[in-house]
Amino acid sequence: xxxxxSTAVGRLIHAGRWILYILAAFALNVPILVTVLTSxxxxxxxxxxxxxxIFEPTLENYREVLITGxxxxxxxxYNSIVIASGGTxxxxxxxxxxxxxxxxxxxxxxxxxxxxxxxxxxxxxxxxIPIYLMFQFAGLLDTRFGLxxxxxxVNVPVVLVLFVGAIQELPEELxxxxxxxxxxxxRLLTDVVLPLSRPILFAVxxxxxxxxxxxxxxxxxxxxxxxxxxxxxxTFFVTSYGVKWGVTAAAMTLGIVPPLVLGLxxxxxxxxxxLGGAVKG
Amino acid sequence: MARKVSWERQQRTDxxxxxxxxxxxxxxxxxFPTIANLWYSFSxxxxxxxxxxxxxxxxxxxDALTNPNMWSALLFxxxxxxxxxxxxxxxxxxxxxxxxxxxQKRPWLIAxxxxxxxxxxxxxxxxxxxxxxxxxxxxPVYLDMLGIYVNFLGIENVYATLxxxxxxxxxxxxxxxxxxxxxxxxxxxxxxxxxxxATGTKLNFLVILPMLLPTLGIVTFIRFIDxxxxxxxxxxxTGGGPGNQTTSISIYIYKLFFxxxxxxxxxxxxxxxxxxxxxxxxxxxxxxxxxxxx
Numbered sequence: 291x292x293x294x295x296s297t298a299v300g301r302l303i304h305a306g307r308w309i310l311y312i313l314a315a316f317a318l319n320v321p322i323l324v325t326v327l328t329s330x331x332x333x334x335x336x337x338x339x340x341x342x343x344i345f346e347p348t349l350e351n352y353r354e355v356l357i358t359g360x361x362x363x364x365x366x367x368y369n370s371i372v373i374a375s376g377g378t379x380x381x382x383x384x385x386x387x388x389x390x391x392x393x394x395x396x397x398x399x400x401x402x403x404x405x406x407x408x409x410x411x412x413x414x415x416x417x418x419i420p421i422y423l424m425f426q427f428a429g430l431l432d433t434r435f436g437l438x439x440x441x442x443x444v445n446v447p448v449v450l451v452l453f454v455g456a457i458q459e460l461p462e463e464l465x466x467x468x469x470x471x472x473x474x475x476x477r478l479l480t481d482v483v484l485p486l487s488r489p490i491l492f493a494v495x496x497x498x499x500x501x502x503x504x505x506x507x508x509x510x511x512x513x514x515x516x517x518x519x520x521x522x523x524x525t526f527f528v529t530s531y532g533v534k535w536g537v538t539a540a541a542m543t544l545g546i547v548p549p550l551v552l553g554l555x556x557x558x559x560x561x562x563x564x565l566g567g568a569v570k571g
Numbered sequence: 572m573a574r575k576v577s578w579e580r581q582q583r584t585d586x587x588x589x590x591x592x593x594x595x596x597x598x599x600x601x602x603f604p605t606i607a608n609l610w611y612s613f614s615x616x617x618x619x620x621x622x623x624x625x626x627x628x629x630x631x632x633x634d635a636l637t638n639p640n641m642w643s644a645l646l647f648x649x650x651x652x653x654x655x656x657x658x659x660x661x662x663x664x665x666x667x668x669x670x671x672x673x674x675q676k677r678p679w680l681i682a683x684x685x686x687x688x689x690x691x692x693x694x695x696x697x698x699x700x701x702x703x704x705x706x707x708x709x710x711p712v713y714l715d716m717l718g719i720y721v722n723f724l725g726i727e728n729v730y731a732t733l734x735x736x737x738x739x740x741x742x743x744x745x746x747x748x749x750x751x752x753x754x755x756x757x758x759x760x761x762x763x764x765x766x767x768x769a770t771g772t773k774l775n776f777l778v779i780l781p782m783l784l785p786t787l788g789i790v791t792f793i794r795f796i797d798x799x800x801x802x803x804x805x806x807x808x809t810g811g812g813p814g815n816q817t818t819s820i821s822i823y824i825y826k827l828f829f830x831x832x833x834x835x836x837x838x839x840x841x842x843x844x845x846x847x848x849x850x851x852x853x854x855x856x857x858x859x860x861x862x863x864x865x
Contacts, residue, residue: 310669315683318739321698322686324709328701340716341709384596387589395586402590409601412848413800415821416841419828420604420611443600446593475585504691506803507821511829521691525807528697535701542697546690553689554682560744561751 322546328539336535351540363541366523370545372434373519374502377441378495381449384442386491389453390479394465403454410447418511425512434517437509441502448501449494452559456490457483496556500549520545605845612839617832631839640815641840644823651730651819652798655737659794660787662738663745667753667783668775674750681750688743696804699736726813733817736804741797745790752786753779792855796848820844 328336330347355363392399421440422431430436460483468478484491509522518526524545527538612632615625635641666684674680687695702708703723714721723732756779764778802821805811811818811826818826824844827837 304672307669307673310666311673311680314666314670318684318687318743320709321695321702322690324702325698336707339707339712341707341712380596384593388593391586391589395582395589397583397586398590402593405597405601408849408852411796411852413821413844415800415802415824416608416845416848417601417604418825419834419838419841420607421600422828423607423611424604439600442596446597450593475582475589479589500689504689504693506691506693506806507825510806511825521693524694524697528700533700535704535707538697539701542694542701545694549689549691550686553685557682557685557689557747561747 322550325539325542325546328535329543331536331539333534333536351536352544354537355540355544359537361523361526361541363520363523363544366518366520367544369434369437369517369523370503370519370521370548373437373441373517374499376434376438377445377502378498380438380442381445381498382491382494385446385449385453386484386487387479389450389457390483392450393454393457394462403450406447406450409443410451414444414507418507421508422511430512432513432516436512437517437519440508440512441505444505444508445498445501449498452490452494452497453487456487460486490559493556493559496552497559500552500556503549608838608842608845611835612842614835616834616838627835631835632843634833634836635840635843638836640818641820641823643815644818644820647816647818648799648801648820651734651737651801652795655734655741655798656791656795658734658738659742659745660791662742663749663790664780664783664787666742666746667749668779671750671753675754681747684743685747686743687740688747690740692740692803693807695740696736696807699732699804700808703732724809726816729809729813729817733805733808736808737798737801740804741794745794748790749783749786752783756782788858796852796855 324341327343329351330349331342331345332348332350335342335345355361388398388402391397392402425431425436430439464482464486465478468482473481503519504521505519506521509519513519513522520541524538524541527533527541613626613628615627615630670680690698702710705711705722711721711723722728760782761774761778764774769778800821801819802825805817805819806822806825809817811822824837824840827833827840
C-alpha cells in the first residue's frame, strides 16, 4: 500500500477504490434510505417531483401505523418479537447439547450433520403443505407457538453448525480436567462449556433472531390474523385500493430496524461461520 | 479396564440423551411432514378429505409432471438462480479485489455494505416497489428527467428487475464470505508473490484468486440454492405474474396448493423437488467438500 500511494498512478488507484466503495454502499442501500426518508414525509412531500431529500420530518405516519391505524401493527411487532425470540431460544436449547455430543462424543456426526445441512438447502416450500395440514390438525394454525416451532426448524442448521465449530475450538483438556474432578456430562456442559462459549452463543442468538424475524413464507401460509409477523403484516398496507406510501414506509421501517441494528453487531460472525462451518462440518 | 468400558458406555448414553431433544424435534417437524408428503402424494387428497384414503397410484405425479406450467416455473427458477448467482459472485469478487486495501485498515467500512442482507427479502421487495414506483419512486423519476423511460415491472423488464434485486440484496453476503477468506491469506504469502514480481491485477488473478477458489465454491453453492428457492421478493412484487412469467417453482407450488386447490399435484411436486434437491445436494456438497479438503 505504501508503494501504491507514493506515485500519481497509485493515488489515482486509491481514489478509484473510494469511488467504488461509495457507489456500492449507495447502490446497495438506496431502497432502505428512501424507505426511511419516505416514512418521515407527508403525503404532499412524497408526491413532490423531483423527490425532496431535505424536509421537515413528520411522525404522522408512525402515529397512524402504531396508534390510529386499523391494521393492528403493534400486535404484528409483538408477534415477531415473541416468534423470533422463542424460535431462537428453542433452536439453541436443542442445538447446543446436540453440538456437544457430536463434537466430543462423536455421536451423530455421520448422519445428523448431513440431514441438518440438507434442511438448510432444501426449498422450504416443500414442507409448507404437510406442515400446514399438520398444524391444522393440531390446532396450531395462526398461533405464535406454531411459528416458534417453524422458526426453530429454520434456524437449527445454522445454530448447530456454528456450535459445532465453536465447541471444536475449545481445548479438550478442559473436559478431561472437569471429568477427573467428577463432573457429570450435564455439569460439564452447564458449568464449563457453556460459559466458555458465551461469545458464540451471543452471535448465534443474534443471527438466528434476524433470520426468524425476516422469515416470510411460513408466516404467510400459516397465519391469518392472531400470529401474523411484521414481514407479512407490512404487506397488508398494499391494498387493491392503492398504497399509502408514507404509512407503508413507516411500517416497513419498523420491520427492518431490529434486524439492521442487531446485524451490525453480528455480521463479522457470518463470514467466519460460513467458512468454519463449511470446511469443518 | 472395566471402569473404562462403563465410562464409555456412560458417555454414549449421555450423548444419546443430549441428542434426543433435537432428534425428537426433527422427527416431528421434518420426519412427519416427509412421511405425510409421501402418503398424500399417492392419494386422492383435498381440503374436504384430508385423510388421503383414496389410493390413486402415480396419478398426482403424472399430473405434476405433465403440467407445462410446472416446466416453465422450473426453468424460471433455474435461469434466475444461475444468472443471479453468477452476477453476485462476480460483483463480490470485484469488490473484494478493489476494496480489500481500504477495509483492511478501516474494518468499520464493511458495515454499511452489510445492511441489505439483514433486511427481510419480502420487505426488500416492497421497498423496491416504492423506489421503482413510476410516480413517486426516485429511480424512474430521475431516469425520466434524463429522458429515459423504463417500466421496471413491465413485461419486458420484470425478469431483469427481479434478478437485479436478488443480486443487490445478496452480493453483500458473497462479498463478506469472500472477504473473510481474502483476509485470512497470510501477508507473507502476498509479500512473497510481490517479491516474485506479481503486482496489481497479476497478483489478484494469479495468486489470490486460486487461493479463494474453495470459498468461491461454497459461496456459489449457497447463493445458488437460495436463489433457486426464491419466493419472498417475487411474491411481493409480482405475485408470479404477469401471467406466469415470474412464477418460480416455490411460487408455483404455493399457487397450486392455495389458489388452485390442487393438493395432490402440489404434494407430488414437493416430493419430486425433495428428491431432486437431495440428489443435487449430494453431488454439489461432494464437489464443494472435495475442493475444500486440502
